[in-house]
Amino acid sequence: MAKYLLLKHYRGAPAPVNDVPMDRWTPEEISAHMQYMHDFAARLEQTGEFVDGQALAPEGTWVRYDGEGRPPVTDGPFAETKDLIAGWMVIDVDSHERAVELAGELSAAPGAGGKPIHEWLEVRPFLAAPPTVTE
Amino acid sequence: MNEALLRSLTPSVLAVLVRRGADFAAAEDAVQDALVEAVRVWPATPPRDAKGWLVTVAWRRFLDARRADAARRRREDLVDEEPAPGPASAVDDTLQLYFLCAHPSLTPASAVALTLRAVGGLTTRQIAQACLVPEATMAQRISRAKRTVAGVRLDRPGDVATVLRVLYLVFNEGYSGDVDLAAEAIRLTRQLAARVDHPEVAGLLALMLLHHARRAARTAPDGSLVPLAEQDRGRWDTASIAEGVDILQAALARDRLGEFQAQAAVAALHADAPTATETDWVQIVEWYDELARLTDSPVVRLNRAVAVGEADGPRAGLAALAALDASLPRHTAVAAYLHERDGDLATAARLYAEAAHKAPSLAERDHLTRRAARLNTLRRH
Numbered sequence: 001m002a003k004y005l006l007l008k009h010y011r012g013a014p015a016p017v018n019d020v021p022m023d024r025w026t027p028e029e030i031s032a033h034m035q036y037m038h039d040f041a042a043r044l045e046q047t048g049e050f051v052d053g054q055a056l057a058p059e060g061t062w063v064r065y066d067g068e069g070r071p072p073v074t075d076g077p078f079a080e081t082k083d084l085i086a087g088w089m090v091i092d093v094d095s096h097e098r099a100v101e102l103a104g105e106l107s108a109a110p111g112a113g114g115k116p117i118h119e120w121l122e123v124r125p126f127l128a129a130p131p132t133v134t135e
Numbered sequence: 136m137n138e139a140l141l142r143s144l145t146p147s148v149l150a151v152l153v154r155r156g157a158d159f160a161a162a163e164d165a166v167q168d169a170l171v172e173a174v175r176v177w178p179a180t181p182p183r184d185a186k187g188w189l190v191t192v193a194w195r196r197f198l199d200a201r202r203a204d205a206a207r208r209r210r211e212d213l214v215d216e217e218p219a220p221g222p223a224s225a226v227d228d229t230l231q232l233y234f235l236c237a238h239p240s241l242t243p244a245s246a247v248a249l250t251l252r253a254v255g256g257l258t259t260r261q262i263a264q265a266c267l268v269p270e271a272t273m274a275q276r277i278s279r280a281k282r283t284v285a286g287v288r289l290d291r292p293g294d295v296a297t298v299l300r301v302l303y304l305v306f307n308e309g310y311s312g313d314v315d316l317a318a319e320a321i322r323l324t325r326q327l328a329a330r331v332d333h334p335e336v337a338g339l340l341a342l343m344l345l346h347h348a349r350r351a352a353r354t355a356p357d358g359s360l361v362p363l364a365e366q367d368r369g370r371w372d373t374a375s376i377a378e379g380v381d382i383l384q385a386a387l388a389r390d391r392l393g394e395f396q397a398q399a400a401v402a403a404l405h406a407d408a409p410t411a412t413e414t415d416w417v418q419i420v421e422w423y424d425e426l427a428r429l430t431d432s433p434v435v436r437l438n439r440a441v442a443v444g445e446a447d448g449p450r451a452g453l454a455a456l457a458a459l460d461a462s463l464p465r466h467t468a469v470a471a472y473l474h475e476r477d478g479d480l481a482t483a484a485r486l487y488a489e490a491a492h493k494a495p496s497l498a499e500r501d502h503l504t505r506r507a508a509r510l511n512t513l514r515r516h
Contacts, residue, residue, distance in 0.1 A: 047276075
């Protein structure tokens with residue numbers, strides 16, 4: 001009954017326990033990681049809690065309005081940007097505790113050596129529609 | 136064709152199939168198929184007996200599905216002639232469905248979804264849109280819910296309080312997509328009230344009608360929230376208010392007070408005031424005292440602090456607020472409001488900004504941010 005965003009960062013999160021960059025994993029370890037993520041999403045769909053999951057390219061473009069009749073200004077990517085979102089999963093669950101539980105499971109995705117990454121994920125509640133009964 | 140009428144037949148058609156021996160999950164699927172078929176076929180060829188038509192089509196669908204299922208499993212010992220409709224059941228089938236769909240073994244989200252489908256006759260797609268989740272997710276949520284209650288027998292009365300909690304959740308879900316869940320909750324509660332003689336069912340129905348009556352006035356054309364005191368009372372639905380008040384009075388006369396009746400009483404006192412300043416806050420405080428006695432909910436005590444602030448002045452409200460846990464949702468917003476009433480605009484503006492930061496909904500955040508901005512502008516002049 002409440003939606004949460006599970007946010008995965010390329011940069012900006014505290015270091016995980018199993019802190020080996022993905023390009024130094026074996027191909028099999030990468031496959032196992034991908035399979036885990038896939039299975040996790042499939043399982044959430046089965047439990048009726050899955051809303052959306054997407055991965056993002058690390059590099060994007062900054063855009064802003066530059067006045068009437070002018071094309072927008074673009075800039076970046078900025079290599080120094082501290083916080084870099086890697087992707088997200090949106091879940092619809094009964095409680096905050098359940099959201100935390102699921103984020104914990106997602107953080108256990110296997111990395112180097114087939115061991116859990118213990119990666120830090122950010123859990124953010126959606127701003128919902130206001131309830132009908134307020135007073 | 137009236138879709139609400141069609142959907143109101145859903146629980147009784149489903150009950151017929153279950154009574155004929157179909158298991159709940161398969162019967163529910165078959166009834167959904169029949170509803171979809173009705174929407175397609177009825178505009179051109181309306182049936183003479185709507186319910187009979189639905190029962191016939193749903194039963195045929197159920198047999199087809201069972202036959203396909205049996206073929207898959209290479210079983211051939213099926214008896215598929217239509218059984219004679221059994222004697223009318225002593226228990227109300229529709230009522231049993233309410234209990235089943237609100238069964239305590241279900242999570243709140245599952246109970247809401249199953250109630251909307253099996254009792255309300257909504258399609259999975261409509262429920263998914265209303266709850267803002269993908270259709271596949273909602274389909275799974277519903278089929279899991281059906282599995283969870285598969286072993287529950289339909290012939291025992293359940294606890295009406297669990298049903299009321301589910302209907303209250305449906306009402307508070309609001310609306311998006313093409314289904315108005317608040318209106319649907321009212322329809323389902325009205326249908327329940329016609330079957331169960333219970334003052335709390337009446338209390339919940341009254342509460343919903345009284346709140347629904349104010350809906351048009353709750354939001355400005357730009358979608359922003361209009362607080363109760365600033366609402367255009369001319370836009371309140373007086374027919375809905377009158378009905379809610381009548382239902383509530385009849386319930387209260389039975390002297391079996393419960394939380395929904397008490398909440399409805401507060402809503403009725405607001406509805407009764409021709410202007411915000413004429414609100415009977417003293418009586419509202421008394422109802423919150425009753426509610427606190429009935430539920431011991433911190434949210435009730437927070438609302439009570441607001442009412443005390445109106446009845447006895449903002450200082451009294453702040454004193455009542457001081458006794459409550461500051462981490463309660465909306466505590467900061469209430470504090471901001473009471474400080475504003477007390478004339479301490481600097482503190483109020485700071486607290487409004489802080490409350491906006493913690494607001495659980497976008498509309499509330501915007502509202503609180505605007506309050507802070509307004510006070511900060513006033514202070515600069």
